[in-house]
Amino acid sequence: TCPSHQVFNYIIVGAGPAGLVLANKLSANPNVTVAVIEAGDEQYTNPNVTRIDAFGLALNTSIDWSYTSAPQKYLSDKTLTYYSGKALGGTTTINGMTYLRAEKGQIDAWEGLGNPGWSWDALFKYYKEQEKFQVPDAEKVRNGASFEEGVHGGKGEVKVGWSSLFMEDGVFEMLRETSANMGIAWNKDPNGGRMGGFSTWPFTLDAEKEIRWDAARALYYPIAHTRPNLYVFLNTTATRILWSDSKATDGDVVATGVEIVTSTNDTRQTLQACEEVILAAGSLRSPALLEHSGIGNPSVLGPIGIETIVDLPSVGANLQDQPNMAISYASLTNWTGYPCFVSYLTAADIFGANLSAFTSELSANISAYAAQIVADAPENETTTAIEEALLKLQADLVFAENGTVPLAELLWAPGAGSITCVFWTLLPFSKGNVHITSPEAAQQPAINPNFLQLPIDTLIQAAAAVKVRKYFATAPLSSHVTVEVAPGLGVVPKDAGWRDEKWVSWIKQEYNPNYHPVSSAAMRRREWGGVVDANGMVYGSRNVRVVDAGVFPTQISGHLSASVYAVAGKIADAIIAGKKGK
Numbered sequence: 001t002c003p004s005h006q007v008f009n010y011i012i013v014g015a016g017p018a019g020l021v022l023a024n025k026l027s028a029n030p031n032v033t034v035a036v037i038e039a040g041d042e043q044y045t046n047p048n049v050t051r052i053d054a055f056g057l058a059l060n061t062s063i064d065w066s067y068t069s070a071p072q073k074y075l076s077d078k079t080l081t082y083y084s085g086k087a088l089g090g091t092t093t094i095n096g097m098t099y100l101r102a103e104k105g106q107i108d109a110w111e112g113l114g115n116p117g118w119s120w121d122a123l124f125k126y127y128k129e130q131e132k133f134q135v136p137d138a139e140k141v142r143n144g145a146s147f148e149e150g151v152h153g154g155k156g157e158v159k160v161g162w163s164s165l166f167m168e169d170g171v172f173e174m175l176r177e178t179s180a181n182m183g184i185a186w187n188k189d190p191n192g193g194r195m196g197g198f199s200t201w202p203f204t205l206d207a208e209k210e211i212r213w214d215a216a217r218a219l220y221y222p223i224a225h226t227r228p229n230l231y232v233f234l235n236t237t238a239t240r241i242l243w244s245d246s247k248a249t250d251g252d253v254v255a256t257g258v259e260i261v262t263s264t265n266d267t268r269q270t271l272q273a274c275e276e277v278i279l280a281a282g283s284l285r286s287p288a289l290l291e292h293s294g295i296g297n298p299s300v301l302g303p304i305g306i307e308t309i310v311d312l313p314s315v316g317a318n319l320q321d322q323p324n325m326a327i328s329y330a331s332l333t334n335w336t337g338y339p340c341f342v343s344y345l346t347a348a349d350i351f352g353a354n355l356s357a358f359t360s361e362l363s364a365n366i367s368a369y370a371a372q373i374v375a376d377a378p379e380n381e382t383t384t385a386i387e388e389a390l391l392k393l394q395a396d397l398v399f400a401e402n403g404t405v406p407l408a409e410l411l412w413a414p415g416a417g418s419i420t421c422v423f424w425t426l427l428p429f430s431k432g433n434v435h436i437t438s439p440e441a442a443q444q445p446a447i448n449p450n451f452l453q454l455p456i457d458t459l460i461q462a463a464a465a466v467k468v469r470k471y472f473a474t475a476p477l478s479s480h481v482t483v484e485v486a487p488g489l490g491v492v493p494k495d496a497g498w499r500d501e502k503w504v505s506w507i508k509q510e511y512n513p514n515y516h517p518v519s520s521a522a523m524r525r526r527e528w529g530g531v532v533d534a535n536g537m538v539y540g541s542r543n544v545r546v547v548d549a550g551v552f553p554t555q556i557s558g559h560l561s562a563s564v565y566a567v568a569g570k571i572a573d574a575i576i577a578g579k580k581g582k
């Protein structure tokens with residue numbers, strides 16, 4: 001028990017989906033006090049957050065951190081805007097609401113990275129338990145909404161379904177038939193562990209009231225007035241973790257609370273935690289908080305005058321995100337409605353007869369790729385042995401014979417006088433990092449995903465682009481489009497293959513992040529570049545956890561939020577069960 005109400009059992013930093021799952025679950029016990037610290041404000045009535053047609057409107061507003069990436073070495077030093085939510089509800093207040101989980105095989109691979117108990121079946125329990133699936137009516141089903149029995153849950157907090165803005169009649173059938181003619185089968189439900197094929201996806205929304213369903217709506221507002229043991233500090237930023245003068249018997253550091261600053265008062269204040277400090281500030285900020293608190297790589301912390309109290313060079317390492325760009329064709333039709341059509345392609349779908357040659361080329365290059373990753377990282381961040389093992393694991397998963405893990409995602413967006421396909425490589429091999437560059441906590445860290453560091457990522461993206469063009473040339477989609485608007489045949493000639501330099505330069509020019517940054521506080525065995533153990537506990541600490549998208553041991557093929565909710569749910573239960581880890 002804690003001595004007074006000024007001292008909380010748990011302090012959670014960040015009120016995104018991860019932070020709010022933790023807050024909700026931990027505060028269900030009335031004897032436990034929980035403080036949530038969130039840099040942003042509540043957005044209950046902000047129409048940019050509630051309107052189901054609002055995706056995009058909140059970007060670059062006060063609820064978006066709008067970070068700028070570090071210059072991207074492999075993109076001619078270009079910097080990219082990194083959207084990220086700053087609100088009660090975190091990035092779910094500004095995101096696209098797509099509810100897509102992951103591929104079974106890739107979650108099963110998490111266990112092998114030193115995480116006992118992490119498998120698809122373990123996460124499936126949480127996906128279902130947290131979900132309130134709203135069964136689509138007959139009209140929505142005619143327009144493509146579909147699901148498999150047993151895949152969804154009906155009693156959870158996260159509302160999932162389709163809105164009335166569904167794309168008009170005919171689009172679903174047109175894309176489904178085109179996919180079939182491409183050899184891409186219809187997948188009735190991509191959320192059951194097999195994502196490959198052509199599908200429609202559900203959204204995180206309230207289908208009856210037609211409002212977006214962000215993490216605060218799901219997990220905070222319903223309990224806000226019924227839990228006096230839950231304290232939420234809005235417009236408040238955590239600047240560092242506070243440490244006890246004495247260490248635990250095994251030498252681990254012990255957190256006593258956090259230092260905070262509010263948006264109206266520059267004076268540093270402290271909040272004390274008698275049990276744990278849990279960082280859920282997102283994959284771009286939790287590593288920065290660890291570093292500002294002295295946990296990290298001495299070669300990163302030393303030069304900016306921060307004393308290393310736990311030597312953990314993998315903090316902020318392993319950052320991975322996906323490349324995002326679009327191919328667009330003119331159409332004589334003004335398509336209306338909100339699209340939710342996706343094609344998930346495997347390596348075999350993308351490379352066809354070239355697959356085994358491509359796989360051999362990759363295998364032959366793995367050592368060189370590992371060396372490149374090490375060369376681009378700060379001193380002692382990682383080793384070629386670790387990187388080689390991780391690259392091999394990913395290559396085996398993605399390029400396995402008869403492998404089912406999707407390697408590229410194609411989103412179909414018919415609009416006014418056009419049909420656009422937004423597409424991205426799902427599992428890039430390039431690897432970056434996120435590190436602080438100043439002792440000032442208010443300064444954003446340097447976000448460096450190292451996009452297109454390894455040539456293989458450009459080739460996969462180009463091969464996906466060639467496949468998108470083939471889609472547009474296949475009936476019946478081909479009969480609904482006229483000229484290619486982007487990139488346009490003048491930029492990339494019609495017959496350009498995926499090794500063509502024209503694709504490479506177009507990809508480098510059009511490059512955007514996909515805003516799915518993961519693994520910067522990876523849950524892995526410590527000697528394999530892990531930051532946290534299988535229960536989210538930071539190595540070298542007695543009572544500090546990280547629980548957010550940063551702990552994903554690897555990138556996933558789904559969109560992140562469904563899996564962030566599930567990962568946080570599983571770790572919250574581990575905390576409640578008293579498993580401190582290690």
Ligand SMILES: Cc1cc2nc3c(=O)[nH]c(=O)nc-3n(C[C@H](O)[C@H](O)[C@H](O)COP(=O)(O)OP(=O)(O)OC[C@H]3O[C@@H](n4cnc5c(N)ncnc54)[C@H](O)[C@@H]3O)c2cc1C
Binds near residue numbers: 095239
């Ligand atoms: C433009 C965009 C579109 C997306 N679309 C989709 C989609 O359609 N479907 C999907 O599943 N996923 C989507 N995502 C990704 C998904 O929303 C995020 O991966 C997910 O919200 C991450 O959850 P999190 O809890 O790890 O972090 P976040 O949701 O980012 O929450 C972290 C919170 O911590 C707060 N914070 C940070 N530092 C501090 C500090 N020092 N002190 C106090 N508070 C702090 C932040 O303000 C934020 O509220 C999208 C992301 C973006 C940017």
